[in-house]
Amino acid sequence: MDYSTLKQSLEQLRKKGPSIGWFCTYTPEEIIHAAGYTPVGIRVSSGFEDDDVHLGRNMCSFVHSIFGAALNGEYEYLDGVIIPHCCECMRRLYDGWELLNDSVKPRFAYQLDVPDANTQISVEYFTTVLRRFMNAMEDKSQMKITDETLMQSIDIYNETRSLLRRLYDLRKRDNPPVTGEQVLEILDLCMTVPKEDFNREFGAWLAGIEAGSEPAFHDYRSKIAIYGGMFNPEIIKYVEKDGTGGIVVCEDACNGIRYFESAVDLTRDEDPVKALARRYLSKMPCPRMAGRRYGDRMPEDLLKLVQEFRAEGVVYYITKRCENLYWEFPFIKETLDKHNIPLKRLEGDISGDIRTREIKSFIELLDF
Amino acid sequence: MTHRAIRSKQFGEFLALAKAKKDRSTMKDATEKMGELSNIPYDKLTAAQKRGRLITKLITRAYDPNEYVIWHSLFMPSEIFYGMGMVPFSTEMVSAGLAGAGLSKGLVEMGEMYTQCMDSCSFSTCTIGAITSDVFPIPDFLITTSQLCDPEKKLGRFASENYKRKDFFIDIPYGGCLLEGDAYDTAVDYVAKQLEYMVAFFERETGMKLDNEKLARALDNSNKAREWFLKIDELRANNPALIKGTKILDFSAVLLDIWGSEEAVDIFKTLHDELVESAAKGGMSEQYRIGWIHLRPYYDNTIINYLEEECGAYIVKEEINYIFWEAHDLNDPFRSIARKVLANPAYSPLTVKNKIYSDVIKKFRLDGMFGFAHKGCRHFYSSLHIASDSFKGKCPFIVIDGDCVDPRAYSFPLIKTRVDSFVDTMKIRKEGM
Numbered sequence: 001m002d003y004s005t006l007k008q009s010l011e012q013l014r015k016k017g018p019s020i021g022w023f024c025t026y027t028p029e030e031i032i033h034a035a036g037y038t039p040v041g042i043r044v045s046s047g048f049e050d051d052d053v054h055l056g057r058n059m060c061s062f063v064h065s066i067f068g069a070a071l072n073g074e075y076e077y078l079d080g081v082i083i084p085h086c087c088e089c090m091r092r093l094y095d096g097w098e099l100l101n102d103s104v105k106p107r108f109a110y111q112l113d114v115p116d117a118n119t120q121i122s123v124e125y126f127t128t129v130l131r132r133f134m135n136a137m138e139d140k141s142q143m144k145i146t147d148e149t150l151m152q153s154i155d156i157y158n159e160t161r162s163l164l165r166r167l168y169d170l171r172k173r174d175n176p177p178v179t180g181e182q183v184l185e186i187l188d189l190c191m192t193v194p195k196e197d198f199n200r201e202f203g204a205w206l207a208g209i210e211a212g213s214e215p216a217f218h219d220y221r222s223k224i225a226i227y228g229g230m231f232n233p234e235i236i237k238y239v240e241k242d243g244t245g246g247i248v249v250c251e252d253a254c255n256g257i258r259y260f261e262s263a264v265d266l267t268r269d270e271d272p273v274k275a276l277a278r279r280y281l282s283k284m285p286c287p288r289m290a291g292r293r294y295g296d297r298m299p300e301d302l303l304k305l306v307q308e309f310r311a312e313g314v315v316y317y318i319t320k321r322c323e324n325l326y327w328e329f330p331f332i333k334e335t336l337d338k339h340n341i342p343l344k345r346l347e348g349d350i351s352g353d354i355r356t357r358e359i360k361s362f363i364e365l366l367d368f
Numbered sequence: 369m370t371h372r373a374i375r376s377k378q379f380g381e382f383l384a385l386a387k388a389k390k391d392r393s394t395m396k397d398a399t400e401k402m403g404e405l406s407n408i409p410y411d412k413l414t415a416a417q418k419r420g421r422l423i424t425k426l427i428t429r430a431y432d433p434n435e436y437v438i439w440h441s442l443f444m445p446s447e448i449f450y451g452m453g454m455v456p457f458s459t460e461m462v463s464a465g466l467a468g469a470g471l472s473k474g475l476v477e478m479g480e481m482y483t484q485c486m487d488s489c490s491f492s493t494c495t496i497g498a499i500t501s502d503v504f505p506i507p508d509f510l511i512t513t514s515q516l517c518d519p520e521k522k523l524g525r526f527a528s529e530n531y532k533r534k535d536f537f538i539d540i541p542y543g544g545c546l547l548e549g550d551a552y553d554t555a556v557d558y559v560a561k562q563l564e565y566m567v568a569f570f571e572r573e574t575g576m577k578l579d580n581e582k583l584a585r586a587l588d589n590s591n592k593a594r595e596w597f598l599k600i601d602e603l604r605a606n607n608p609a610l611i612k613g614t615k616i617l618d619f620s621a622v623l624l625d626i627w628g629s630e631e632a633v634d635i636f637k638t639l640h641d642e643l644v645e646s647a648a649k650g651g652m653s654e655q656y657r658i659g660w661i662h663l664r665p666y667y668d669n670t671i672i673n674y675l676e677e678e679c680g681a682y683i684v685k686e687e688i689n690y691i692f693w694e695a696h697d698l699n700d701p702f703r704s705i706a707r708k709v710l711a712n713p714a715y716s717p718l719t720v721k722n723k724i725y726s727d728v729i730k731k732f733r734l735d736g737m738f739g740f741a742h743k744g745c746r747h748f749y750s751s752l753h754i755a756s757d758s759f760k761g762k763c764p765f766i767v768i769d770g771d772c773v774d775p776r777a778y779s780f781p782l783i784k785t786r787v788d789s790f791v792d793t794m795k796i797r798k799e800g801m
Contacts, residue, residue, distance in 0.1 A: 056750035088746035291537035327522035
C-alpha cells in the first residue's frame with residue numbers, strides 16, 4: 001500500500017459514530033473510548049479564529065480557532081468536548097463554552113483538572129479526578145466502564161503508541177523514508193479516526209515501509225527538530241520544500257511526539273485508572289508542567305531527542321500568547337547553547353503565514 | 369550563609385535605584401517614606417500608614433542576612449510563614465510597589481531582554497528585571513504553587529536556578545470551591561499533605577521545627593483580622609463611600625503577606641475605626657457606587673481620581689478585598705489552610721466569579737462595575753471580557769485594557785472617553801433619559 005492509498009483509506013474512516021472531541025494531549029482518550037465514543041483530536045486550525053470576539057485578544061490562536069469553530073457549529077458532529085485545565089487559555093475556553101452555551105455546538109463540555117506536578121500524591125489525586133471523569137462519561141454514554149473494558153481500551157491505545165514509535169524510528173535513519181509532512185498527516189489521522197481502524201490500516205502500511213522503501217528525499221537534507229505547543233504545519237511544509245533543503249525528523253510538540261511517547265504501564269499499577277494517571281502525568285511534558293521533576297526535564301528531553309534523531313538544528317515555535325512557551329524558551333536556549341545546537345526562535349499562529357526567509361537562512365547556516 | 373551576606377548590598381542597590389527614579393514615583397520616595405513613618409508613634413498612624421510600615425518592615429527584614437526569606441507565588445497563604453518565623457516575600461506584589469515607586473519601566477525592559485517577549489505579564493517580567501538587576505534579596509527558599517498563572521511557575525524556576533536556591537512546588541486543584549463531598553475532602557487532603565511536606569522540607573533544610581503554638585497564633589491573628597475586614601465590608605455596604613479608591617485598593621487584602629501577623633489585626637481594626645468615623649461624618653458625596661475588578665495601574669492614579677473626584681463615581685467594593693475563605697480551624701491547621709487555598713474564586717471557572725459579582729452588586733448597591741484588564745494576564749484579562757458579556761443589560765460593566773505595572777503604553781486621554789461613556793450609562797440607568 002502506498003502512502004496516498006493509506007491516507008485515503010484513513011480519511012474515509014473519519015467522523016463515524018458517536019464521538020467526543022479533545023484539544024490537549026493530557027486528555028486520557030482511553031476513558032472516552034471505553035465509554036463507547038471515538039475520541040477525536042481537534043489539532044488543526046478551523047479557520048474561524050477571527051470569529052471569536054468573546055475570549056479577549058490575548059488568547060492563543062488555537063483557542064480562538066476552537067471557540068470560533070464552536071460558535072459556527074463546525075463541531076456539531078461531536079457529542080461533546082473535553083477541555084482539560086492545562087493552561088490559562090484552555091481555562092478560559094471552558095468558561096466561554098459554559099457562559100455562551102446557547103451559542104456553541106456541541107453544548108456538552110467537561111473540564112478536566114490536570115495536576116501540574118508529577119509526584120506520588122499528584123498521581124493519587126489525579127486518579128480520583130479520572131474516576132470522576134469516568135463517571136461523567138458513563139452518565140453521558142449510559143455505558144458502564146469496567147476495569148476490563150478500560151484495560152481493553154488501554155491495550156488498543158498502547159498498540160497505537162507502539163506503532164507510532166516504530167514510525168518515528170524510521171526517521172532516525174540517515175535518509176528517512178517518510179517526510180515530516182507525511183508524519184504530521186498520519187498523526188492528525190491517528191487522532192481523528194477510530195484507533196482500531198487506524199492500527200489495522202496503518203500497521204499494514206508501516207510493515208511494508210519497514211521491510212524496504214526508498215528515502216523520502218534523495219538529495220542531502222539538514223535534519224531539523226521542532227519544539228512547540230501546537231505548531232503551524234506550514235513550518236514543516238516550508239522546511240521540506242525543494243530549495244529550502246531540510247527535513248523535519250522529530251517534533252517535541254503537542255501535535256508531535258508528546259502525543260504518544262510512553263505507554264500506559266499495567267504491570268506497575270494493577271488499577272487501570274491509576275496506571276492512566278501515572279502515564280499522563282509522567283509522559284514527555286508540555287511546558288505547562290512544573291515542579292522539581294520537571295525543572296530540568298523539558299530541555300533535557302529535547303536534547304535527548306535531538307541527539308537520538310541526529311537533528312542538526314532546532315526550530316522553537318511559539319504559538320503567540322502562549323506564556324508557557326515564552327517562558328520555557330530561555331531554559332531551552334541555555335541547554336542547547338551548552339551543547340552547541342543551533343536554535344531558531346519563531347513566533348506565530350497555528351496557521352497562516354510563517355517567516356519563510358528566517359527558516360531558509362537558518363537552514364543555510366546549518367549547511368556551512 | 370554566603371547568599372545572605374549579599375542581601376545588604378542588594379538593599380543598597382534597591383534604595384539607590386528608588387532614589388534615582390524618585391521623580392517618577394506616585395508615592396513618596398521609598399527611603400523618605402520609611403524614615404517618615406518610623407518617626408511617628410505607632411498609635412498615631414492611620415491604617416494605611418500602619419499597613420505601609422508593616423510592608424516596609426517585611427521588605428526590610430527580607431534584606432536582613434539573619435532572616436529566613438521565602439519567595440512565594442501569589443495567593444500562597446502567609447500564615448505558615450509566620451508560624452515558622454520566616455519572612456514571606458511576594459515578588460509580584462513587590463513589583464506592584466516598584467511600579468508605584470516609578471521603577472517598573474526600566475525593570476520591565478530588563479526583564480524583556482530575558483523573556484524576549486513584550487506580550488507577557490509585566491508583574492513577572494518586572495520581577496525578572498529586578499532579579500537580573502540584583503535589587504531583590506536572595507531568598508533562602510522558593511515556594512511556587514499552580515495557583516494562579518503560568519508565568520509564575522517559570523519565574524520560580526528561573527529564580528531558583530539563578531540564585532541556586534531550592535524551590536518547592538505545590539499543585540492546587542482548579543475549581544476547588546465547586547467540589548463537593550468526597551471530591552472536596554480529597555482535594556483538601558491533597559493540598560494539606562503538600563503543605564505538610566513543605567514544612568518538612570523547611571525543617572529538613574533549616575534544622576528549625578514548626579512551632580505549633582506559633583502557627584495557632586498566626587491562624588488566630590488571621591481569623592481576627594478577617595473578622596475586622598468583614599465588619600469593614602458591612603460598613604461599606606450600608607453607607608456612602610467611606611474611603612478613597614486608591615487607598616482601599618492598596619490594602620489588597622487577598623494578596624498581601626500580612627495574614628497571620630499581629631499587626632494585620634490592628635491594621636484592619638484601625639481601618640474599621642476610621643470608616644466608622646467617616647460614616648459618622650456622612651462619608652463622601654457619592655453619585656455612583658462602583659465595584660472595581662482586578663488590580664489598578666500602580667504607576668498612575670489618574671483614572672481613579674478622575675472617577676471619584678470628577679465624576680462622583682466612588683469605588684465601594686474591590687475584588688482584591690473580597691474575603692472568600694472561612695475562619696481557620698486552629699485545631700486542624702493544614703487542612704484549614706488548604707480549605708482557604710481551595711476557596712479562591714479566582715482559581716475557579718468564571719461562573720463562580722460571576723455569581724460573586726452578582727451578589728456584590730446587590731449587597732453593595734453598585735451602579736456599575738469597572739474592570740482594569742491587565743493585558744499580559746491571560747487569566748484575568750480574558751475573564752473580565754467574558755464577564756462583561758455576561759452582565760450586558762444587567763449592570764453597566766466597563767473593561768479598560770491596560771497594564772498594572774508597565775507604564776509605557778498608558779494614555780489617560782484615550783481611556784477618558786470610555787470612562788465618560790461608562791459614567792453616562794450609569795447616569796441614564798439611575799436617573800432615566
